[in-house]
Amino acid sequence: MSILILNRSAMSYSAYHEWLAYLSDRSLHYYTAPGKRNLVPDQQEFADAQYASIKEFENYDISDELELAVLEQHHQKAFTAIVAMSEWDQIRAGRLRERMGLDGTTEEQALYYRDKWLMKQTLSKHGISVTPFHAVSNVIDLLRFVEQVGYPIVVKPRLLASSMGLMVLRDKQQLHEFAQSGFGLSMEAQKYLLAEQWVDFETEYHVDGLIENGELKVIWPSSYIGDVSVYDNGESLFGGLLLAPEDPMREPLQTLIKKTLTTLPQLSNTTFHAEVFRTRDGRLLVNEIAARTGGFRINDLIKASFGVWLNREWAKAMAGGTGEFPIKHNADRSPERLSGYLMLRPKQGTIVAIPEHCPLAGVYDYRIAASIGDHFDATNSSGEHVASVVVTGNDSESVMQRLQEVHQWFYSNLIVKNK
Numbered sequence: 001m002s003i004l005i006l007n008r009s010a011m012s013y014s015a016y017h018e019w020l021a022y023l024s025d026r027s028l029h030y031y032t033a034p035g036k037r038n039l040v041p042d043q044q045e046f047a048d049a050q051y052a053s054i055k056e057f058e059n060y061d062i063s064d065e066l067e068l069a070v071l072e073q074h075h076q077k078a079f080t081a082i083v084a085m086s087e088w089d090q091i092r093a094g095r096l097r098e099r100m101g102l103d104g105t106t107e108e109q110a111l112y113y114r115d116k117w118l119m120k121q122t123l124s125k126h127g128i129s130v131t132p133f134h135a136v137s138n139v140i141d142l143l144r145f146v147e148q149v150g151y152p153i154v155v156k157p158r159l160l161a162s163s164m165g166l167m168v169l170r171d172k173q174q175l176h177e178f179a180q181s182g183f184g185l186s187m188e189a190q191k192y193l194l195a196e197q198w199v200d201f202e203t204e205y206h207v208d209g210l211i212e213n214g215e216l217k218v219i220w221p222s223s224y225i226g227d228v229s230v231y232d233n234g235e236s237l238f239g240g241l242l243l244a245p246e247d248p249m250r251e252p253l254q255t256l257i258k259k260t261l262t263t264l265p266q267l268s269n270t271t272f273h274a275e276v277f278r279t280r281d282g283r284l285l286v287n288e289i290a291a292r293t294g295g296f297r298i299n300d301l302i303k304a305s306f307g308v309w310l311n312r313e314w315a316k317a318m319a320g321g322t323g324e325f326p327i328k329h330n331a332d333r334s335p336e337r338l339s340g341y342l343m344l345r346p347k348q349g350t351i352v353a354i355p356e357h358c359p360l361a362g363v364y365d366y367r368i369a370a371s372i373g374d375h376f377d378a379t380n381s382s383g384e385h386v387a388s389v390v391v392t393g394n395d396s397e398s399v400m401q402r403l404q405e406v407h408q409w410f411y412s413n414l415i416v417k418n419k
Helices: 041-049 065-076 087-100 107-114 116-125 139-149 172-181 250-263 298-306 310-318 396-413
Strands: 002-006 027-032 053-056 081-084 133-136 153-157 167-169 193-197 201-212 215-225 239-242 270-279 284-290 338-344 349-353 363-368 387-393 415-417
Touching: 002 065, 002 087, 027 065, 065 087, 081 087, 081 310, 087 107, 107 116, 107 284, 116 133, 116 193, 116 250, 116 284, 133 139, 139 153, 139 172, 139 193, 167 172, 201 250, 201 298, 201 310, 215 250, 215 298, 215 338, 239 298, 239 396, 250 270, 250 284, 270 310, 298 310, 298 338, 298 363, 298 387, 338 396, 363 396, 387 396
Parallel strands: 002 027, 002 081, 027 053
Antiparallel strands: 133 193, 153 167, 153 193, 201 215, 201 270, 215 239, 239 338, 270 284, 338 387, 349 415, 363 387
């Protein structure tokens, strides 16, 4: 087996050479960006030796040189599978699979999980409630939408993720400010934007899971803690809490996302991450769904509660193998224990001290993502954080209490210096 791996994340998060080691006839080829091979020297030397070839590409996310290099290598010795987990690589990998005659998610299938307009148009047509939306490419389109739904509205790129480029326009003044440059610098450029009505929701959920060889293996909802768009110098919590089996919202959320998955082009092997709003009058609205593992610490949240490492099992399936769950799995199985996570965001200033280890009870995994001397100004990304944690517990109350304890402990020990 000659397996192409497209990987834009750090190798420390995606150890393909370990995940696919059970394939005795494997030949792994690793395409990545500079700086992503981030293991300590001895471990990196060992890891590199497990790959038949490693190629790094400047401007990895936008370089078409990568595709040409893949096709040239495929011509010399044919690849048998492509492993690509990043949302940015989904369309690229689908395009290559079709060109190379390989099984797996196609470009067209991937588009339904990347293009938010195409996604919502399809779901709406089949009776699934979504946030009111409209494709926009100029300020006239935007004005028409405002006239239909009023302020505030959300404007975001159709093909990006992690809240990148998302803006909330609350009044006419903010519309004028957005119009100055929000549609791009060129009149001729294609502008893929989506406008949505602002939803005054009561709770936001995410539903995560795994499909392997066409079978739904895991599907479970969690509720967000805090607001992804609020950056308050670490004052409030932001993260997620896995729903308990007895939570009254658990089954309705699972049913809604099962219907969503069967309405969109069905994928044989994928993880998925859906976001759902519960409005104040009790309705559930699908915000969006992606054919990839959720960000933040969702991969570890599912691992802590179900014993299933979503990314590893998905990589095995894309490589042509079969996942090896620790116990018999089905989509209706309850978690072994509950869990929650926090993204610990930076305080403005330069880090003088940051705790490297968390001694508190119930901590499943704690990681720091910043170092002494790092400086932070205003946070401009929903994913920006200096540390993160996953905790476990027997019930929702104990998990939430542990998250609050970690939050208090961390910011009591994080020391920053302002000018």
